[in-house]
Structures are given as C-alpha cells and as structure tokens.
Amino acid sequence: MTQRIRTLIVDDEPLALRLMRAILEKIPEVEIVGECKNGREALKGVTELSPDLLFLDIQMPGISGLEVIKRIQGDVMPLVVFSTAYEQYALDAFDSNAVDYILKPIDSERAKRAVTRAIARLQIKESKYQTKPAVLGAIEQIAYAEQNLQMNNRRDDHHAAPELNTTSRIVVKDRDEIHLLDQKEIEWIDAAGDYMCLHIGGETHVKRTTLKELLAELDESKFKRVHRSTIVNLNFVKKVIPHSKGEFYLILGEHDKIKVSRNYKDVVKEFLGT
The missing domain is CATH 3.40.50.2300 (Response regulator)
Structure with a gap:
C-alpha cells in the first residue's frame, strides 16, 4: 500500500x-x-x-x-x-x-x-x-x-542606507526602511539558509545573515539555541511541555510553540534548574 x-x-x-x-x-x-x-x-x-x-x-x-x-x-x-x-x-x-x-x-x-x-x-x-x-x-x-512599482521611476535606489551599529539592538533593513530591534523584545529566532526570521509581538522581521553571525550579536545569557536552526529568548518562555524521546516544547505565547530537539535538552534542564 x-x-x-x-x-x-x-x-x-x-x-x-x-x-x-x-x-x-x-x-x-x-x-x-x-x-x-x-x-x-x-x-x-x-x-x-x-x-x-x-x-x-x-x-x-x-x-x-x-x-x-x-x-x-x-x-x-x-x-x-x-x-x-x-x-x-x-x-x-x-x-x-x-x-x-x-x-x-x-x-x-x-x-x-x-x-x-x-x-x-x-x-x-x-x-x-x-x-x-x-x-x-x-x-x-x-x-x-x-518597491520598484511604487517608486515610479524614482532614481534614488542607489542611495545607500547608513550603516548602524549598536550593542543592544539588531539592525534589519526592509526595502528602503531600517528597523532597530531591541534585543530584549525579540522572542525567538528561526534560521532558514541565509535568512533569519526574528519574531517580536506577532510580527516577523527577516534579516539576511547567518545563525552564527547573529548569535555573535545576541546576549548569550538570554538567547539559547534549542534546535539546529532555532534560538529562543528564555525570558519569554511561559511553559515547558515534555515530548517524546527527550524532546520538549516551549510555549512562548498564545500562538508560538517551539520544538526543542533532544540534542539541546540540557538547555531546558538548566533553565528549569533540574
């Protein structure tokens, strides 16, 4: 069959x-x-x-x-x-x-x-x-x-956005806008190839970078890797649900349920103090 x-x-x-x-x-x-x-x-x-x-x-x-x-x-x-x-x-x-x-x-x-x-x-x-x-x-x-359709033949495409650098914020360029994301407001992050999806209050900001590069910018005391492509801000974890084979689910809010692989189960145990 x-x-x-x-x-x-x-x-x-x-x-x-x-x-x-x-x-x-x-x-x-x-x-x-x-x-x-x-x-x-x-x-x-x-x-x-x-x-x-x-x-x-x-x-x-x-x-x-x-x-x-x-x-x-x-x-x-x-x-x-x-x-x-x-x-x-x-x-x-x-x-x-x-x-x-x-x-x-x-x-x-x-x-x-x-x-x-x-x-x-x-x-x-x-x-x-x-x-x-x-x-x-x-x-x-x-x-x-x-963006090109909205520009209606404007010629300011090549006007470079200023490079910004802070220790507590993540810079995300979205079309012709620049978002400064406060690290403490980022709930979880999901890697997808050369893209990173940063989730804040029900909104998702996409940044072209790698997981390794972004980890270097984040506060390692708050942001922990829980899967090969997922990072969680432990301050937003509301509930931990054990799953099969040593895995867990982290409940971050009303709609975000993040899977923790068994390779990273020690992160959860340390968080729970067990």
Missing part, C-alpha cells in the same frame, strides 16, 4: 476550502489531516498535526499565507503549495525560487500535479528544511518588485 501524504489545507473562504477538500479527497495519495480558516489556525495546525504538505492561501486577513511561513519553525516545516490569484511578478518570484503554487480558481489537474511534485520532493533528504529559504527568497523578490 502506497504511503499517503498527510495534508493540511488553509483558506479563509469557506467555499474555497470546501472546493479544495473535494478536489484533494479524490487524489488517492492524499490524506487530509485538517483544515484551517485563517493564519492563526494554520500555525497551530502545523505544530500539532505535523503535516507533510500544506496547501496555503496567500491572501488572508490578519496573518497572510506568507507571514505563516515566516512564523513556522524551520525544522518542523512541511512542504508548501500556495493557492493564489497574485500578480505575475509574484508568480515569477515563485518560479525562480522553485516554490510551488496553483492559481485560483483551483482545478483538479493543477492540484494533482502539485501533489505529485510534493511526493517527489519528500524523497529528497532534508527537503522540508529547504522549503523555508526558497519561500523567503521569493518573498524578498516580491518585496523588491513591489
């Missing part, structure tokens, strides 16, 4: 959600493990259900599909297929970064093709971990295209 791919579907439109389920239920290789109506439910579903594949609507109110990806811990990342009615420049970004998508209105042939590609990618070692850098690359490309 062929192993079925565990799939979570997300769309804020009830009709679109029902259509997606009806189409995927006819694909023998698919096992639908849940459905979500918004980004918050999607984040919870990915953590609790550990799907192999996520069919994710991009344009959702509140937490968009792209923001959902930023906030999923990279080491528990499922493969992703976006459903979208985006503009062509966004589709070009997905294509160039090998990010899967299907255009709305969704049809069965497009969905089946996406599932076939996902099954093939699951055979590749660490394919899930490769998903997040690809999507972040697409997001960066989309943001750049949007």
